[in-house]
Amino acid sequence: MKTYLDCIPCMMEQALQTGRIATSDESKIKKLLDAVGDKIKDIPLNNTPPETATFIYQKIKEITGVNDPYKTIKEQNIRQVIELYPYLQELVNKSDDPLLMAIRLAIAGNVIDYGAHRHFHIEDEIEKSIDQDFAVFDYDKFQNDLKKAKAVLYLGDNAGESVFDKLLIETMGKPVTYVVREEPIINDVTMEDAINSGIHEVAEIISSGAYTPAIILKLCTDDFIEKFNEADLVISKGQGNYEGLSEVDRPVFFLLKAKCELIARELKISKGAIVLKAINL
Amino acid sequence: MKTYLDCIPCMMEQALQTGRIATSDESKIKKLLDAVGDKIKDIPLNNTPPETATFIYQKIKEITGVNDPYKTIKEQNIRQVIELYPYLQELVNKSDDPLLMAIRLAIAGNVIDYGAHRHFHIEDEIEKSIDQDFAVFDYDKFQNDLKKAKAVLYLGDNAGESVFDKLLIETMGKPVTYVVREEPIINDVTMEDAINSGIHEVAEIISSGAYTPAIILKLCTDDFIEKFNEADLVISKGQGNYEGLSEVDRPVFFLLKAKCELIARELKISKGAIVLKAINL
Structure with missing residues (x-):
């Protein structure tokens, strides 16, 4: 984009x-x-x-001279979502479709963003996400590919959101490699944040090697690019990763909430809409 | 400011x-x-x-290469308020305090602004203004000074707003000199706009001589500055004129709606609040 x-x-x-x-x-x-x-x-x-x-x-x-301006905010966001975790788990466990509920919640977590869209209330967002209609909903393809995949490459986005990602990873029940930013940028998830969120308990954590607030392949390490190209299934979280990856030529599943008018226009949906979108499938 | x-x-x-x-x-x-x-x-x-x-x-x-980008929009705004004029007159005529109602409406008209605050609905604004509490309300001083004044210098702000100004001018019943911008800037009122609004039927219209979207004395003509200094009573409409004149050393009555957080902070009021504020009195 x-x-x-x-x-x-x-x-x-x-x-x-x-x-x-x-x-x-x-x-x-x-x-x-x-x-x-x-x-x-x-x-x-x-x-x-x-x-x-x-x-x-x-x-x-x-x-x-401040390397990580959002450090304290990220820690607060992670603590807040960890406190909600038992409630989120219950939502998933009680759902008729636990995988879909975990996807919905992982998208709800995508609002914890201090870039383009700074005003959010996470509890409200969770409530809203439970029955919001998807503007793009490639769920059948996702279920199908997930079933066949031996392992998943999961591209993280924001720090607080990564606690929601943990729940989706647990719910998918597949080996996952979770990708974080190389360095702090905005409130995006770094290795340290992912560990604070407990991602290391459910996935291997690697860095993309890039300094951008998104996966932009030409700026990633060769090692990451190889993993990206060879992965059975790629889940890409959030608006930034979509902006960076919307034109790649391998299958990718994007999970995001459209937080600004431009990405909404790009996806031909309304601002605020939620998306589970497959490309190249 | x-x-x-x-x-x-x-x-x-x-x-x-x-x-x-x-x-x-x-x-x-x-x-x-x-x-x-x-x-x-x-x-x-x-x-x-x-x-x-x-x-x-x-x-x-x-x-x-476009000298007056808001030309069409200003014309539409003026036409819209002229259509509402009989209703506005009725509001004033039926009010227990016609002067105060005309002031309220003149402030409602202040939302027709394409600078800092671009989203408004003029009918809603009129309804709201009828009983909104003033955050600053120097009405006693204003009535007192108006009674004594032989003539009024009235500093216009936006083009559509000037139709509301006409109603306040008629209601005050004093000789008025109405001040417009020298050249088109944003959707501010120019000589042509003021004539489209019918201001020439109720007041003499002059230009400040300045090219700014506000009265900034050091940029006005000597002739205007003299009129400003010698006027019995000065009414200053809108946020821009307040920003330009808040530190002058003569009495001025400001009528405005606080359309951004900064002017609200400056005036120690909330965004959206309405103001009839006297300085140097």
Whole structure:
């Protein structure tokens, strides 16, 4: 997915909000906005949005000296979802279709995002997700492929969301490799966050090797690209990973909630809609 | 009022939205965002927001070649409010306090704004304004000063709003000089718009001489500044004029609705609140 003109003011807003989380020094934040502003003319609109965002988040680190501005927030999000875990497990166990319920909840967790869409209430989102209609629903294909798959490659997205991912991984009952970001960026899941979420108890955790808030293959390590190409089944969580992977040529199942107008337009659905979408199948 | 860091992403968004109204050529709009981005480092934060916005709207004219992007929209807004005029007159005539009702309606008209706050529904706003509590309410002072004033200098704001201003001017029953922008900027009221609204039937219309979407004295003509300083009573409509005039040293009555968080913070009120505020009295 390419960068839209609308992404530019949004990224300026992200720079401001994240700058404020990283520092209370307004002059540093102004310097950050200056740097982002200066960069706009160099943004190729055929880059994916997460490639463009990477520059901003690197600048935040560089100018504020804070490597992981969302560290505390990510820890809080993970703790909050871990507290809800018994309730989430009960929802899955009591469901007529535990796999589908676990998918629904894993999508609910996708709202814990401090990038494009910053306002959410996780309990409300869980309630909503239980019976929200899917705008794209390739569930038959998913069940079919899951049944045949010996192992699953699961591309994580946000840190708090990874606790929901753990529940889906447990529910699928297949060996899973869980992919995290190489370095902290926005509130995306890193190795440390995934371990805090308990993912290591149910999956092997690896890094994509990329510094982007999404899987963008050309920026990943050869080792990861090999795993991606050879995986029986790939589950890609969230908007950023969709933006990065929507044009790859292997089958991928995307689980996400459309959190901005642009991705909604790209997927021909409404903002707020939920998606289980297969490509190349 | 100074420019806040929050104004920067907002202005980028305004550039995008107005660029889209002016042209459908995405490459021109990108060029506009590039130019605005480049300018950020030169924005002095102690400038008022409308001074900063002026650069953006000048760039829009320069890059798109469109002198008045909101021309059609302003005409539609004026026509819409003129159609409502008999109803508005009735509200005033039937009120226990016609002057206060005319003030309330003149503030309702302040939402017709394509700058900071672009989403509004004018009929809803009228209904709301009829009994909304004022967050600042210097009405006694206003009545008192109006009684003594031989003439009123009335600083217009947006084009559609000027039809509401006409009703307040009629209700006050004093000789009024109505001040418009020198050139089209955002959807602010120009000489042509004020005449379309029928202001010439109830007041003398003059220009401030400034190219800003607000009265900023240092950018106005000497002739206007003299009129401003010598006026018996000054009524200033809207957020932009408040941003430009909040620190002048003569009495001014501000009528506005707080349409963004920053002006709300500045006035120590909530976003959406309505204000009749006197300064230097």
